[in-house]
Amino acid sequence: VNPTFGAPIKKDKLWFFATYTYSRTDQLVGDSYLNSNSLAWDYVPDTAQQAVDDQYSKDVSTRITWQATARNKVAAYFSYNNSCHCHFLVGRAVSPIPVVSDASVLLHIPNKVSQVTWSSPMTNRVLAEVGVSYILEDQQFNPRPESIAPQITDTGKNVIYRASSSTMRAYTPVYGSRGSLSYVTGSHAIKGGYTLTMGEYEQTSTAVGNMRFSAVNGNPTSVVLGLVYGYIP
Numbered sequence: 001v002n003p004t005f006g007a008p009i010k011k012d013k014l015w016f017f018a019t020y021t022y023s024r025t026d027q028l029v030g031d032s033y034l035n036s037n038s039l040a041w042d043y044v045p046d047t048a049q050q051a052v053d054d055q056y057s058k059d060v061s062t063r064i065t066w067q068a069t070a071r072n073k074v075a076a077y078f079s080y081n082n083s084c085h086c087h088f089l090v091g092r093a094v095s096p097i098p099v100v101s102d103a104s105v106l107l108h109i110p111n112k113v114s115q116v117t118w119s120s121p122m123t124n125r126v127l128a129e130v131g132v133s134y135i136l137e138d139q140q141f142n143p144r145p146e147s148i149a150p151q152i153t154d155t156g157k158n159v160i161y162r163a164s165s166s167t168m169r170a171y172t173p174v175y176g177s178r179g180s181l182s183y184v185t186g187s188h189a190i191k192g193g194y195t196l197t198m199g200e201y202e203q204t205s206t207a208v209g210n211m212r213f214s215a216v217n218g219n220p221t222s223v224v225l226g227l228v229y230g231y232i233p
Contacts, residue, residue: 015065024056029091035161038102038146042218043154043161051090051101057083072120079113087144089164100161103151106142111135127182129193132175139170143208150209156217163208174199 006017029052033045061079068074090104117131147163154161180193214222 013067016062018060018062020061021059022056025054027053029053032091032098032101035100035102035146038162039149041152043100043152043157043159045100052087053090054086055084056086057081071122072118075115075117077113077115079111081109081111083109083111085109088141094160094165097153097155097158097160099164100159102144102146102162103160103164104144105164105167106144108140108142109138110140111137125184127184128180129182130177130179132177135174135176137170137172137174139168139172141166141168141170143167147208150211150213151207152213152215154215154218156215156219165212166205166207168203168205171202172199 001022002019004017004019006015008015028050032051033047034049034051036044036046059079059081061077063075063077066074066076085105085107087101088105088107089099090101091098093099113133113135115131115133117129119127119129121127141164143164149162151163151165152161153159174197176195176197178193178195180191182189182191210226212224213220
């Protein structure tokens with residue numbers, strides 16, 4: 001679904017364009033079913049509820065252009081995209097055991113892009129341009145709402161269930177700016193300028209119940225404790 005709309009706000013002065021997009025994909029996962037009880041120690045598949053690998057994306061974007069004077073134009077652009085891979089990794093093999101639905105990841109990725117540019121033909125031969133931008137990518141690897149007990153990896157039953165191995169958030173803001181000055185003659189041109197991009201990366205991680213279990217055919221074999229918190233700047 002993708003409606004769009006654009007129009008002048010003020011003739012020969014101010015214009016805008018806006019668009020909205022919604023897309024969705026649901027894919028049934030073969031030989032993978034929901035866990036009948038996410039609190040129980042043993043995994044009992046609910047064969048009436050097949051696992052679904054579902055994804056959706058919502059995007060809103062708009063652009064405004066302002067012809068301030070005959071020689072000065074300003075343009076602003078903003079885009080917000082919210083994507084969800086709502087059962088990320090479901091049915092996939094992880095080292096190399098398949099993941100059950102309640103051990104999948106609720107992956108949200110809200111992205112933002114903001115840009116402002118200014119351009120001016122200062123003379124018939126000189127063009128100046130300046131732009132700034134801000135981009136945010138926020139990857140949120142959350143547990144499923146039904147994941148309320150620590151993860152179990154059962155090598156006898158060949159399943160990973162109850163919770164994801166860890167939850168993580170990767171937060172990445174990026175700042176940018178650019179500027180240039182162009183000089184154009186009838187047959188030659190020279191242009192000088194700069195581009196600057198700065199950013200940071202922050203990652204945090206936890207685990208449901210701060211532990212993970214290993215088992216063989218329902219019999220516990222080991223436990224990893226103390227999965228409280230991780231941080232990577």
